Amino acid sequence: MNLGPLAAIGAxxxxxxxxxxxxxxxxxxxEAIARQPEATGKxxxxxxxxxxxxxxxxxxxIVVSLLK
Amino acid sequence: xxxxxxYALVFVSVLLFNLNVTASEDAHTExxxxxxxxxxxxxxxxxxxxxxHIADWKNENGEEVHLTIPLPVIVICEGQFDVFxxxxxxxxxxxxxxxxxxxxxxxxxxxxTSGASVLDFSITRNVASLFMSMLLLIWIFTASxxxxxxxxxxxxxIASFMEPLILFVRDDIAIPNIGEKHYARFLPFLLTIFFFIxxxxxxxxxxxxxxxxxxxxxxxxxxxxxxITLIVTNVNANKDYWKHxxxxxxxxxxxxxxxxxxxxxxxxxxFALMIRLFANITAGHIIILSLVSLIFIxxxxxxxPVSVAFVLFMNFxxxxxxxxxxxxxxxxxxxxxxxxxxxxxxxxEEAHH
Numbered sequence: 073m074n075l076g077p078l079a080a081i082g083a084x085x086x087x088x089x090x091x092x093x094x095x096x097x098x099x100x101x102x103e104a105i106a107r108q109p110e111a112t113g114k115x116x117x118x119x120x121x122x123x124x125x126x127x128x129x130x131x132x133x134i135v136v137s138l139l140k
Numbered sequence: 141x142x143x144x145x146x147y148a149l150v151f152v153s154v155l156l157f158n159l160n161v162t163a164s165e166d167a168h169t170e171x172x173x174x175x176x177x178x179x180x181x182x183x184x185x186x187x188x189x190x191x192x193h194i195a196d197w198k199n200e201n202g203e204e205v206h207l208t209i210p211l212p213v214i215v216i217c218e219g220q221f222d223v224f225x226x227x228x229x230x231x232x233x234x235x236x237x238x239x240x241x242x243x244x245x246x247x248x249x250x251x252x253t254s255g256a257s258v259l260d261f262s263i264t265r266n267v268a269s270l271f272m273s274m275l276l277l278i279w280i281f282t283a284s285x286x287x288x289x290x291x292x293x294x295x296x297x298i299a300s301f302m303e304p305l306i307l308f309v310r311d312d313i314a315i316p317n318i319g320e321k322h323y324a325r326f327l328p329f330l331l332t333i334f335f336f337i338x339x340x341x342x343x344x345x346x347x348x349x350x351x352x353x354x355x356x357x358x359x360x361x362x363x364x365x366x367x368i369t370l371i372v373t374n375v376n377a378n379k380d381y382w383k384h385x386x387x388x389x390x391x392x393x394x395x396x397x398x399x400x401x402x403x404x405x406x407x408x409x410x411f412a413l414m415i416r417l418f419a420n421i422t423a424g425h426i427i428i429l430s431l432v433s434l435i436f437i438x439x440x441x442x443x444x445p446v447s448v449a450f451v452l453f454m455n456f457x458x459x460x461x462x463x464x465x466x467x468x469x470x471x472x473x474x475x476x477x478x479x480x481x482x483x484x485x486x487x488x489e490e491a492h493h
Contacts, residue, residue, distance in 0.1 A: 117312070120464070120467075120468075121468070121471065124416070124464070124465075124468040127416070127420070128412050128415065128416035129412075131415060131416055131419035131420060131423070132412075132415055132419075134419055134423060135415060135418075135419050
């Protein structure tokens, strides 16, 4: 059974999840910065860290689908 | 300092001295009409190889000319230690016979024809690129350090570029995560990881020699980096850390579940570091190569403005990703080291809750 198309769909789903997650983080970060502009630096740092962690999880899925 | 520059020059000139131009007629003109296979081309570009391929062109006779630097093959097979230049393989067309062992290059993978197990210690393209970036880093930082011999003052020259970056790693990564007391011990390690990963990412983005060797997209490289992080984190962790892993603060009945979970957690954090760096960089390279392959798939020159614009855009994003992934790797390493060094002054008695 040729798993190629299934792997591509799996990769797409993983990216969907990552997109939603990072989008939410970005959204809350924007709101927080709007409320308190002095804390922009700290909020930005935390946002980048959370985004990288989510992307790490999504990349697990990408690697698995690349193997197929 | 000067001797380092001389070593670097010698290294690069030895590499270039072996520059090999081979012209092959039959084997390649036959396959001139075969369809362009993007998967194969992309995989060939992001994987390692035993020679450094620089350029291809067609000379007046219509033959394809390949410009490559052959790299040394160092292999140990059943106790027999052989060293030879990979040009003996003639791009995989010939087997090399040393003593009673016949070596064959099978799609870039070195194997012995009678199936004996082979330990391949060759200087492949990734290893040569690692050496070059190592020399580059040593050069940059010894030049920066030399400035401070004459006393602390406003830096000039290369030190003026490095100093804000080094202070950034110290003030924003090391101190907040490891704490004032212990950060100095780990700062050299964190600085090394940060700049090493960053410079290897950047060199991988350059499409021509001496770049374009995709070292950080090699999972063996990221594996070693994360194993080093694992070792540094756990060797330097204090008793509280290990107590939390082997005697977690939950009712004893849950320990058979919690202890394996904690142990897996110890390993999975560096594992995630490895996968994150590898997949980010490799995915970026695959995207750029795919966009360039669009031109060859559609076989028309009108695609090229679109393709080049996309590739330019992706390259800018990749520049950001190069720095970001180095920062994230360093930050998470500092976080793990710091979490092993936290000193708790709480007690686990339930009466105090």
